[in-house]
Amino acid sequence: MNPVRHRVPSRPLTDVDVAIVGAGAAGLSAALVLGRCLRQVLVLDGGPPRNAPSPAVQGFLTRDGTKPAELLRLGREQLLPYDSVEFAAGRVTGIRELTGYFQLTVEAETGHTRMFTARKVLLATGVEDELPPIDGMRDLWGRGVLHCPYCHGWEVRNQPLAVYGRAKLVTGLALLVSRWSPDVVACVEDPAYLTANARRRLRRQKIQVREEPVIRLEGTKAGELRHIVFESGEKLARTAVFIHAHQHQRTTLAEQLGCRRNSKGAVWVDKKQQTSVPGLYAAGDTTPGTQQALLAAAEGSAAAININETLTREECPK
Ligand SMILES: Cc1cc2nc3c(=O)[nH]c(=O)nc-3n(C[C@H](O)[C@H](O)[C@H](O)COP(=O)(O)OP(=O)(O)OC[C@H]3O[C@@H](n4cnc5c(N)ncnc54)[C@H](O)[C@@H]3O)c2cc1C
Numbered sequence: 354m355n356p357v358r359h360r361v362p363s364r365p366l367t368d369v370d371v372a373i374v375g376a377g378a379a380g381l382s383a384a385l386v387l388g389r390c391l392r393q394v395l396v397l398d399g400g401p402p403r404n405a406p407s408p409a410v411q412g413f414l415t416r417d418g419t420k421p422a423e424l425l426r427l428g429r430e431q432l433l434p435y436d437s438v439e440f441a442a443g444r445v446t447g448i449r450e451l452t453g454y455f456q457l458t459v460e461a462e463t464g465h466t467r468m469f470t471a472r473k474v475l476l477a478t479g480v481e482d483e484l485p486p487i488d489g490m491r492d493l494w495g496r497g498v499l500h501c502p503y504c505h506g507w508e509v510r511n512q513p514l515a516v517y518g519r520a521k522l523v524t525g526l527a528l529l530v531s532r533w534s535p536d537v538v539a540c541v542e543d544p545a546y547l548t549a550n551a552r553r554r555l556r557r558q559k560i561q562v563r564e565e566p567v568i569r570l571e572g573t574k575a576g577e578l579r580h581i582v583f584e585s586g587e588k589l590a591r592t593a594v595f596i597h598a599h600q601h602q603r604t605t606l607a608e609q610l611g612c613r614r615n616s617k618g619a620v621w622v623d624k625k626q627q628t629s630v631p632g633l634y635a636a637g638d639t640t641p642g643t644q645q646a647l648l649a650a651a652e653g654s655a656a657a658i659n660i661n662e663t664l665t666r667e668e669c670p671k
Contacts, residue, residue, distance in 0.1 A: 394438045510534060577592070607635065
């Protein structure tokens with residue numbers, strides 16, 4: 354059953370009320386709330402989520418340990434009753450702000466492009482991790498190479514662990530990881546920058562500092578880490594290494610509209626998840642702050658509520 358739509362005489366009629374770009378935890382959660390508001394929604398699904406290489410989503414209430422693809426499958430299954438929510442496979446490659454609405458360009462896998470219009474847009478496009486250019490990093494990403502002890506620390510508790518990265522970030526991460534294991538080694542990319550204070554703090558936690566360049570990670574075909582190999586050829590047996598990967602936005606859509614972003618490139622939002630461009634909202638990893646699937650879903654939900662309230666205000670003027 355299609356919802357009864359309010360018509361807003363002063364505004365152009367668009368294809369949908371809301372376009373959601375990205376069908377990860379943030380996008381699906383927003384789609385659920387907007388579907389329940391009988392909003393006409395199009396969700397554009399551009400491919401796998403950020404955590405696709407990981408065996409499980411941890412720390413997600415009621416879904417702890419669920420495979421990433423299964424979490425999203427359940428999310429989409431639960432959207433089936435809401436027939437005002439539609440999905441389309443394809444990447445949104447362009448966005449234009451017109452008077453009171455947005456025009457989006459979607460590229461399908463076939464290369465075919467089409468345009469459609471929406472009154473509000475939610476960017477839930479996430480980020481992409483940039484891994485250090487070391488042999489084996491990419492192959493072991495998500496299993497032997499980990500990014501977050503809150504997501505994976507419990508699974509590798511009390512095991513021989515390492516932390517790899519630049520002096521500026523490695524100390525904090527190593528101290529954090531030492532909560533999960535008494536055997537942590539810090540492999541520092543630029544040891545000349547490791548301050549005496551940082552070295553003292555690491556020593557106090559019995560965290561050994563390794564200063565030689567790492568040239569390779571060795572692991573199993575299943576993605577488990579076995580050894581960190583140093584330039585000298587020495588091998589250090591470890592079961593996981595935590596890194597602080599740089600990241601970038603998965604799309605340039607916020608840039609295209611000149612949205613305000615922070616120094617790390619994350620899309621700034623106000624308390625209602627609205628970006629600096631009115632009518633354009635953002636949720637999940639694409640925005641600043643802690644990156645977790647449950648938090649992304651919560652932001653998606655908050656964005657959806659605020660979008661629906663804004664649309665309602667536009668439809669029911671004073
Ligand atoms: C290896 C790894 C393991 C992790 N493990 C955990 C964990 O155990 N627990 C936890 O809470 N968090 C974990 N995380 C973090 C978690 O993955 C993110 O916080 C979460 O996925 C953010 O959800 P999101 O919806 O914002 O983005 P994503 O899940 O990345 O979804 C974004 C979606 O947008 C799509 N998209 C991007 N650009 C476009 C476009 N132009 N057009 C259309 N679609 C587009 C993408 O294809 C993707 O489907 C992990 C992260 C990594 C890297």
